[in-house]
Amino acid sequence: MFPTRRDVPSGSVARARACGLALALVGLAFATRAHATPPAPFAARAGLDRATVAASVWATDAQLVYLENDEALGDDGTSARWGYLFYSPSLQRARAYSLRGGKIVVAENLEMKFEAPPVPTGWIDSDAALRAADASLGRDYRRDHAARASTMLLTRGTFQDGDPDPATWTVVYTSPNAPSLFVVIDAATGKVSRSWRG
């Protein structure tokens, strides 16, 4: 038979209360620190400056060649974490920085050959790029196929067959019941340059 509250001596009750209060407070303290409010999502350009500063430490000739959302995309083109990839011609290596909450949470060398051309500075931000993609085909695709924009990536030289020089945003919409939709947007003008399903 388990003791009821009445069976427990009063000193033990007080001790139990005090210990319970202490444990609760300590738990609250750790919970507050460990599970603070999640970092606010941000558009891609907001993290570029900090990533560039870190990359310039790694290599003085480091140039941004690629970026991609590292966590889920919001409907407004923001993400809680973005990954920025830099290439150093002198080192002939690429290094990635992933930013969340204004901090670099991952820094790692890319273990693959990736001597991509640098992305010019004048690119539209991810929120504007997603608006442009939605306005062209993305909104209808989302509605018709219960889809979402899963990936946005900024690069140069890979998605433009005819003229690979301009930097482009590529938005990938994925659906559980239809082939993915790719929308490529000129990162300087914000105009949709091509799209396909695959």
Add this chain to the structure above:
Amino acid sequence: MVRAHVLSVRLGAGALALALCTLALPARADDADAPVRVKVERVRPRRETLPTLQFLKANRDFFRSRLDQLREKPLASRDRAGALDPRFLAYRRMIAGVLASSDSTAAIEDARSRRELFASVTDLGRLEAELDEMDRLLAAQRIRLTALQEDFDARQRTTLAVVVSGCPRSGAPDSIAVALEDGARFVAPLSEADRNALAAGGALQIFHGLIEPREQVLAIGLAGGAWAAGDSAFVTLEPPRDRMTFLQLDLSQAGAASGASGLQASTWQRAGVPAPATERPSEP
């Protein structure tokens, strides 16, 4: 019974204080430039690993094939020279100004040394004019120094300086190695003079360089003498951006038995230099 109750209440109050201190810790570490003790660990601390650039890595063959097809064509417009930073031109003018000031000072000193006696009021007047001229030169020099401080001191980069102090009872190591997470590794050999300096209470700067502004683990290795090869300790630092971070390694508590993890570490940042509120003074 009463004692037990009082003890429980004390425990509860202690826990409350502990909890409040735990909550307050991050704020305290952020707002102070005073040295803060850093935990030294024997084993490299494990950190959360997050995936990055997943689309790129999943489609690496596609990206590789597309990049392989690219050919660069040089553009004529890229041959044009860019505009020079006006600060670099200003430095040249500053150097010319400094040299001219030196000439003027030397001329004044020369003339003064030739005169042993000021014979008249006219001579005193001339002396006053010379003092005014020196005041003007000093003011100009102050303006140059202010400009240089703005350009170099007020615009700090993210750097780390590692300083070593203290001497272990078993003797100082022959060298200290520090490895950063980005792969950079530097080894500072300690000469006999360095070891004597440490034993006499001195401090040595063994590294000063750029560091990525992010939380990272530094591996510190001591080698030579009584120290086993490959003996390392690990320190976690988060150098703030555009600040100079100091890491002091106190070797006095380290020993052959405890290894490198017996050393004590503390860190602090160099106080920022406030940017002047006024416009940058122009070079006279």
